[in-house]
Amino acid sequence: MIRFLDISNHTLFWYYLASNLAYLVMLLVALKTSAAHQHRLESHRLAWIKESPLAPPITIIVPAHNEEASIRVAVRNLLELDYPELEFIVVNDGSQDRTLGEMREEFHLRPVRAVYVAELKSAPVRGLYRSSVDPRLLVVDKEPVGSKADAVNAGLNAATSPYVCIVDADSMLERDALLRIMVPILADPKRVVAVGGIIRVLNGSEIANGELRRARLPRKSIEVIQVIEYLRAFLIGREAWSQGNMLMIISGAFGVFRTDLVRAVGGYRPGTIGEDFDLVARLHKHLLEKRAEYCIHFVPDPMCWTEVPSDLKSLRRQRARWQKGLLDVLWLTRGMLFRPRYGRIGFFALPYLWLFEFAAPVIEILGIVTIGLAAVLGVLSRAFFLQFLLFGYAFATVISIGSVLQEEITYKRYNDWQDVVRLVSYCFLEHFPYRQMHMFWRLQGIWQYLRGDDVWGPLKRKGLQSVSVP
Amino acid sequence: MESIFEKLWRLGPAAFVLKAIVVAVAADALLLAFILLRRTYRKRYFAQRDARVFKWRQQWDDLLSARVPYSAWRANVFDRRIIETIALDGLEAGNPEECARILRFLRFSGLIEKRIFEARHFTGWRRLRALVALGRTRAPEGIPALAEALRGRNLEARLAALRGLGRTASPKAAEEILAWVGEKGLVVPALPLQSALIQCCAERPQLLLPYVQSATGPLREVLGRVLGEVATPSLGLDLLQFVGDDLDELRAAAARALAQSPSGLAFDVLSELARDPIWFVRLRAIVSLGKLSDRRALPALLRGLTDSNRLVRLRAAEALVASKTEMVPVFQQVVATGDRYGLHAYLTAVENANVLAKLEEELQSSTSLPADEKGRLQNVLRSGSLLAEERASLPGFSIAAARP
Numbered sequence: 001m002i003r004f005l006d007i008s009n010h011t012l013f014w015y016y017l018a019s020n021l022a023y024l025v026m027l028l029v030a031l032k033t034s035a036a037h038q039h040r041l042e043s044h045r046l047a048w049i050k051e052s053p054l055a056p057p058i059t060i061i062v063p064a065h066n067e068e069a070s071i072r073v074a075v076r077n078l079l080e081l082d083y084p085e086l087e088f089i090v091v092n093d094g095s096q097d098r099t100l101g102e103m104r105e106e107f108h109l110r111p112v113r114a115v116y117v118a119e120l121k122s123a124p125v126r127g128l129y130r131s132s133v134d135p136r137l138l139v140v141d142k143e144p145v146g147s148k149a150d151a152v153n154a155g156l157n158a159a160t161s162p163y164v165c166i167v168d169a170d171s172m173l174e175r176d177a178l179l180r181i182m183v184p185i186l187a188d189p190k191r192v193v194a195v196g197g198i199i200r201v202l203n204g205s206e207i208a209n210g211e212l213r214r215a216r217l218p219r220k221s222i223e224v225i226q227v228i229e230y231l232r233a234f235l236i237g238r239e240a241w242s243q244g245n246m247l248m249i250i251s252g253a254f255g256v257f258r259t260d261l262v263r264a265v266g267g268y269r270p271g272t273i274g275e276d277f278d279l280v281a282r283l284h285k286h287l288l289e290k291r292a293e294y295c296i297h298f299v300p301d302p303m304c305w306t307e308v309p310s311d312l313k314s315l316r317r318q319r320a321r322w323q324k325g326l327l328d329v330l331w332l333t334r335g336m337l338f339r340p341r342y343g344r345i346g347f348f349a350l351p352y353l354w355l356f357e358f359a360a361p362v363i364e365i366l367g368i369v370t371i372g373l374a375a376v377l378g379v380l381s382r383a384f385f386l387q388f389l390l391f392g393y394a395f396a397t398v399i400s401i402g403s404v405l406q407e408e409i410t411y412k413r414y415n416d417w418q419d420v421v422r423l424v425s426y427c428f429l430e431h432f433p434y435r436q437m438h439m440f441w442r443l444q445g446i447w448q449y450l451r452g453d454d455v456w457g458p459l460k461r462k463g464l465q466s467v468s469v470p
Numbered sequence: 471m472e473s474i475f476e477k478l479w480r481l482g483p484a485a486f487v488l489k490a491i492v493v494a495v496a497a498d499a500l501l502l503a504f505i506l507l508r509r510t511y512r513k514r515y516f517a518q519r520d521a522r523v524f525k526w527r528q529q530w531d532d533l534l535s536a537r538v539p540y541s542a543w544r545a546n547v548f549d550r551r552i553i554e555t556i557a558l559d560g561l562e563a564g565n566p567e568e569c570a571r572i573l574r575f576l577r578f579s580g581l582i583e584k585r586i587f588e589a590r591h592f593t594g595w596r597r598l599r600a601l602v603a604l605g606r607t608r609a610p611e612g613i614p615a616l617a618e619a620l621r622g623r624n625l626e627a628r629l630a631a632l633r634g635l636g637r638t639a640s641p642k643a644a645e646e647i648l649a650w651v652g653e654k655g656l657v658v659p660a661l662p663l664q665s666a667l668i669q670c671c672a673e674r675p676q677l678l679l680p681y682v683q684s685a686t687g688p689l690r691e692v693l694g695r696v697l698g699e700v701a702t703p704s705l706g707l708d709l710l711q712f713v714g715d716d717l718d719e720l721r722a723a724a725a726r727a728l729a730q731s732p733s734g735l736a737f738d739v740l741s742e743l744a745r746d747p748i749w750f751v752r753l754r755a756i757v758s759l760g761k762l763s764d765r766r767a768l769p770a771l772l773r774g775l776t777d778s779n780r781l782v783r784l785r786a787a788e789a790l791v792a793s794k795t796e797m798v799p800v801f802q803q804v805v806a807t808g809d810r811y812g813l814h815a816y817l818t819a820v821e822n823a824n825v826l827a828k829l830e831e832e833l834q835s836s837t838s839l840p841a842d843e844k845g846r847l848q849n850v851l852r853s854g855s856l857l858a859e860e861r862a863s864l865p866g867f868s869i870a871a872a873r874p
Contacts, residue, residue, distance in 0.1 A: 042602055047562065053668065135822060189660070391491045394491055394497075394498060
């Protein structure tokens, strides 16, 4: 027993150290990269892109399932985006509420027989509608399947542009988000096949007429902690991985992809839980197998604001689902692990995800239990343990504050002093008990996946209107 | 048995952990202090800047006319940056008269000279900033400095110089860019080069021809695409030499450029290119035929409607709908193709152009059609699909229907 505890404590120590060091390296890389990105942006004047005859057309696909609360604002916001040539496809995934009715009223939809070739697997389409107010808007009304993948595939079947941008219906893009996200593509269209933008937390912010008027920090603690998580994940994690061309996730809420490639890999995989991760993993696989020279980018400045869960129950469901999605895709891509053909994806990105994303909740929870046991059995140096705990706490706080600093020196969206003070305070507070709860939810996700429970539980949302100001 | 923590304690890393705690806590404190100090500094900086921007905007006319002497602000970096930014923004938004005035101001105040110096002598981001500013001025005297940067080793600087040269939109800049690509080949991503050349060659597309002829590989493709974008009727026969070129991109460029050529010359060539084995050459040819807006393009457009490529079908349908011919005869011929994908594409284009009601009305009031033919066409229009027996009886159905 004591031997087991010793091994477990060893593992936990080195694991924790490695994980934190990895994050520290990522923080340094991200700080350097985003500073360079800011400079680089100076030579990419967005107004020039807006005027360029060479800016490739983009189809924006918005899968919508029971989004009556936010669909009007969301689509109106999209129609206002700055970009030379856009096509909008909203896919009503058999909503049982008034999603289609809301759109019909707001955008004066009329039935059309637009070209729809079912190249990718998707449920039958009930009807196609085009807006009389803005002919760029096409609505695909399809049978319900309850999966985002199916809805996106229906949108891909109707898309006619060389690039597709997939946006969640409960999200809101900043007006110049597309101009910004297209910067890497316009700089090197042959190599750059997909680009992800940053997702920011909308809760608490002020919206007027479908546009974000003022970014504010949410009121609830649980929402503020998610703000820090998003900053850490995007401004540190994705920024750093993108530098090594090892970005494995482009958020399903906002990303641009080359249409032909998405079609070539069969679109979104029906029945998948983490469809965004799955698509990027398959793109890597497809391109590496073809030995193509390619790049999948993350750009931190095109912003997409989204509503995050504001109650524990919804958050638990979401995090369990993310963990299931992660495990699902990791399992499907296990053949890429340590195979020279898949280069750095097989040797670095995927092993990292297995070790520090998938295994984290298992190892951490196990660690808490074994340390407790060791303390009870008297084989734990309490002084050292407390020091180690203190170090871990201070170090993790450095990473969190680092992400806030990154936000401060680059994008600085929270202008109120009060917001910054709160944000920094939560960098100290998120480690207990939120972190432990989060680990437990992720563990639940793994358990649910192993049990075969892949139901996508509904999340409670207020809708974009509810956070608006007149 | 000792735990890992005991061992580490005994071996010494405990001291390391203690140090690490101190370092981590200090890092926390430093980061926090940095955030707070930076915020305070920036608050003051922006307040000061806003006040200066307001002051200089109020005196803008006096500045432009040098009633406020240059020496009053030129030595102050803070003021100089603000004034330069206002001037460059003004250049991008102003009318030609206003732009000429601002450019004169930039010249006489020495701001352009300064940027030229910085573009030549600075390195890194400072050089990049100078190149961008120089490009934004669109001043011809900046072209040599920008052209020098094209030959630099730093890719970012090369791209900034390229964009800057594109911004000047002058044939002189085009000559510099073409001379550089002729010498170095394609050493920057294609799109920025294409974009810059399109802007610079718009006035004199002839500049491109010798380079297109002599270039090879991907550079030839890029130059071909640029030629396709900027071609004018004046190029006329010069483009015909590329119609039979081995390079797909160049044939596509020729097809695109021929949309600007005198109709008589273009029809036969474009109809031929609309049968090209490469889909994007056919696409370009169909789009160009559509732009010519002539009855003679109808057969080729109808053929395009039954193309194996979806985009070619869609563009052919759009061109048919946009053509200045009566809709009913065209619709009749579309139905006669027996291609359900083609029909679908045509109806989509009709609906997108919002002329469905017009087609229905024209069909209803048509006197030239026999009653049964009119009824049949009305049925097809209403249902949006061909009748099964009709499809089966029509030649070419099986091929067309099998296409995605």
